Amino acid sequence: MSSRPWPDFRPGPLGSLAAWWRRRRTRDHDEQYTFVPAPTAHQHPLETPLPSAVYGLDFHARLTIHWRVDLTSGSRHAAPRSAAVNDIILRAKALTERSMLVHHAPLQHQLGAELAAERQVDGTHVWARADGIELTVDEPDLEMARKHIELLQTTTMRQAERDAERAEIKYLRDEVLTDLSTATIWWLVRNGYEVEQAVALSRHLAELVGIASQRRDHHWADTLVTSFESALPRLDDGHRADVRLHLAKALGIYGGSTVAAEFAAQVGLQNGAKPLTQPEIRPSP
Numbered sequence: 001m002s003s004r005p006w007p008d009f010r011p012g013p014l015g016s017l018a019a020w021w022r023r024r025r026t027r028d029h030d031e032q033y034t035f036v037p038a039p040t041a042h043q044h045p046l047e048t049p050l051p052s053a054v055y056g057l058d059f060h061a062r063l064t065i066h067w068r069v070d071l072t073s074g075s076r077h078a079a080p081r082s083a084a085v086n087d088i089i090l091r092a093k094a095l096t097e098r099s100m101l102v103h104h105a106p107l108q109h110q111l112g113a114e115l116a117a118e119r120q121v122d123g124t125h126v127w128a129r130a131d132g133i134e135l136t137v138d139e140p141d142l143e144m145a146r147k148h149i150e151l152l153q154t155t156t157m158r159q160a161e162r163d164a165e166r167a168e169i170k171y172l173r174d175e176v177l178t179d180l181s182t183a184t185i186w187w188l189v190r191n192g193y194e195v196e197q198a199v200a201l202s203r204h205l206a207e208l209v210g211i212a213s214q215r216r217d218h219h220w221a222d223t224l225v226t227s228f229e230s231a232l233p234r235l236d237d238g239h240r241a242d243v244r245l246h247l248a249k250a251l252g253i254y255g256g257s258t259v260a261a262e263f264a265a266q267v268g269l270q271n272g273a274k275p276l277t278q279p280e281i282r283p284s285p
Contacts, residue, residue: 041068044081048089050096050135054148059096059104060136063088063115067128070120077124084128087121092130101137101145108135177212180205221266244269 044065049058067084077083092111099107115130137145176186183205188198198205228243229235235243244267252260263269 042066042081042084044085046085046088046130050089050092052096052101052145053098054100054145057101057141057145057148059101059107060138061092061096061111062132062134062136063130064132065128065130066118067126070125070127073120073125075123075125077121077126080124080126083121083124083126087119087126087128088115088130091115091119100149101142102149104135104137108133111135173212177209180209183209219266221263224263225267 044067045063046065047060047062050061051058065085065088067081069080091114095111095114096107112131112133115133118127118129120127175182177183180202184198184202187201187205188195191197224247225244228247229240232243248260248264248269251263
C-alpha cells in the first residue's frame with residue numbers, strides 16, 4: 001500500500017509505452033503538413049516583360065500578386081494595389097536584370113523562392129508577395145542571347161591574347177633588350193647555349209637593343225603633350241602652359257596624384273606658381 005496521502009494515478013509500464021506511441025504518431029502526422037501562408041485580402045494576376053542582362057532581350061513573366069493592407073501601420077498609400085505591383089516588379093527585376101536568357105529555367109525557381117516571401121512595401125501599409133510564377137522566353141531572343149554569349153567568349157579570348165602579347169612586349173623591352181649582355185644571355189638560354197652562333201648574332205642583337213631603347217626615350221607625358229600641341233598648332237606659349245595644367249588636372253582626377261605628379265615632373269610643372277587642381281583659364285583672344 002502506498003504511503004502517499006493521495007491516490008497514485010501514474011501509468012504503469014504499458015500505459016507509458018502507449019502514451020509514447022501516441023505522441024510519436026501525432027508528431028509524425030504533423031510533419032506531413034507544410035506551411036501555408038495566411039490568405040491575403042486581394043489578388044492581382046500580372047503578365048509583364050522583365051529585363052535581362054542584355055539590353056533589348058526580355059523575359060516574359062506571368063504571376064499572381066497577393067497583397068493586403070495593415071491598418072495598424074502609421075504609413076498610408078493612396079494606391080495600395082499599384083504599390084504592391086510595383087514592389088513585386090522591382091524585386092523581380094533585381095534578379096532578372098543580372099541574368100542571361102539562357103538561364104530562364106533555374107531563374108524561374110529563384111524568382112519563385114524570392115517573391116513568395118511576403119514583405120512590407122517601403123513607406124506604405126501594404127504587404128505583398130507573388131506565386132504561380134511562369135518565366136518564358138521567345139525562341140528568336142534566345143538565339144540572339146546565345147550569339148551574344150559567343151561574342152563575349154570570343155572577345156574575352158582575344159583580350160586575354162592581347163594582354164599576354166602586351167606583357168611579352170613589355171618583358172622584352174624592359175628586361176631583355178636593355179643592353180647587349182642581357183639580350184645575349186637571353187638568346188643563349190632559349191637556343192641551347194650556342195655560343196658561337198650568339199657571337200655571330202651579336203651585331204643584330206645590338207641593333208635590337210638600340211631600337212628598343214629608342215622607344216624608352218619618349219616618356220608618355222611628352223607624347224601626350226606633343227599630341228595636343230600638334231592638334232592645336234596656333235597656341236601661344238601662355239595657352240600651351242594652360243594645356244599642360246588642364247592635362248595634369250585631368251590625370252589627377254582619373255589617374256590619381258601619383259600619375260599627375262609624374263606628368264608634372266616630366267613636362268616641367270613642378271614648383272610652379274599655379275596649382276594643378278585649380279588651373280588658370282585665360283580668355284581666348
